[in-house]
Amino acid sequence: MTARGDRIRPPRPTWSKWMVAGGGVLLLAVALVAVFVVVPEIDEAGRRCGAGVEKRGEHAECIGVTDGGYVFSPELTGVQEDIRAENESVAGSGKPYVTIAVMLPMTLAENDILSAEWVRHQLQGAYIAQHRANTTRSWGSLPLIRLVLANPGSRLNHWEPVVDDLVGRVRDERLVAVTGIGLSLDTSRDAMERLSRNQIPVIASHLAADEFSEIPGFMRVSPTSSTYGTAAAEYVRSTAHTATIVQDINPDDLYPETLVEAFTGTFEDDTHHIVGRTEVYDSSLPGIENTFLQMMPNICGNEAEVVYFAGRENHLTAFVAELAQRPCLDRPITVLTGDLALIRPPSPEMRRGLEANVTVLGPGLAHPDAWATEPQAFNPAAIASFQEPHCTDCFRAVFPEERLDDGIAILAHDAVLTVVWAIRGIPRTAPAEVTAKDVLQAKNRLHGELAVPGASGMISFDDRGDPVRKAVPILRVRLDDTPEYVQLSTPTG
Incomplete structure (x- = not known):
């Protein structure tokens, strides 16, 4: 017998237990869909730039x-x-x-x-x-x-x-x-x-x-790099008998070392010499401009008729700019480089170097003026x-x-x-x-x-897929315009 205030509670129907259990399963399913379907799709949509293109890496x-x-x-x-x-x-x-x-x-x-x-x-x-x-x-x-x-x-x-x-x-x-x-x-x-x-x-x-x-x-x-180096050396050998080398030693860049090997192999003989120790820099490290400035005393001390710059064009710009600070400003310096692909006039910094008794020459990739000459x-x-x-x-x-x-x-x-x-x-x-x-x-x-x-x-x-004796234009950097065409050169090697 129960107390007056107590109520008899009927037993919960069996179907309610299944409803609770089913609701739990449904919540779990929704959560799994969210984790394994919705979130990846949202993430993929955030990465997608367009058909076949998506964002990657730290720079997206x-x-x-x-x-x-x-x-x-x-x-x-x-x-x-x-x-x-x-x-x-x-x-x-x-x-x-x-x-x-x-x-x-x-x-x-x-x-x-x-x-x-x-x-x-x-x-x-x-x-x-x-x-x-x-x-x-x-x-x-x-x-x-x-x-x-x-x-x-x-x-x-x-x-x-x-x-x-x-x-x-x-x-x-x-x-x-x-x-x-x-x-x-x-x-x-x-x-x-x-x-x-x-x-x-x-x-x-x-x-x-x-x-x-x-x-x-x-x-x-x-x-090839060898063609560039050879063409530069053959062009300058008639007027210069001494050269000094400036070289990028970035371990991830294969280009500069090949340039140096080809240039020195073509330039050097009994009457043409590489003078001084090779001045090196590493473009994978900071402070390139300071390094170039520190080279200037040795560049002057070597008294070479030509400086062969074996590096990328953006670093050539910085090197030429620092030549305006060299101690031998009274002596003309000719800089030869691997290839010239400047599409704008020199920067103000490079222009100051050019105005400091500096001439910059190098092989180009191709040039429309050669079609006429x-x-x-x-x-x-x-x-x-x-x-x-x-x-x-x-x-x-x-x-x-x-x-x-x-x-x-x-x-x-x-x-x-x-x-x-x-x-x-x-x-x-x-x-x-x-x-x-x-x-x-x-x-x-x-x-x-x-x-x-x-x-x-x-x-x-040739059988390696390289162009044989590919003609290259020799170009000269100008103060207020893109490089000018000098002549077409076909390496003899």
């Missing part, structure tokens, strides 16, 4: 591959729109086509080795080659050319996902080659070795280090890609505000043209059946009478 660079639909940088908007429109025309033509990837850094870090202009000129040159190949019959007609743009980020630091993407496009999009690259770095070598293992040829537009020639399937249209060295159809009377689709008409005298657009054009020349000359292969392996086979024939008729000159490849 937009890394990946695009047909031009995603614009990597505002400075590239115009040329990427041109490439996308050309790709859409190719896809809608109903004709057989192949895909060529232009792979190079398109998002740059602060104080990057490269400049935005360098990147833009690379894409402009590649586009002109694509468009002219698709719309003229100068180099055959089929297959048509589609371009994709592959951005591995500053210094190619994120090359792995980009290369993996490109490998997948061999079958899906008939990718037949990769052009571009642009930097002689360990990351460049790693990327090209991965492409090589997947039997994808690489045609570098601007890449100098000789070591890359060991990679199977590699080719380059630019002169040495017309016999160039193919008229290749020059027409850049300039011809009344043209509407040549470089001068499409990009009227851009310079050609840095040579970058010319070499980027020639890299794409090399692929076109190879695939359209393959015998007994239908245009719809051309593959990357066909390009690898055809590369062995691009020499002698079948040399590529490039806008930078005829390009005859």
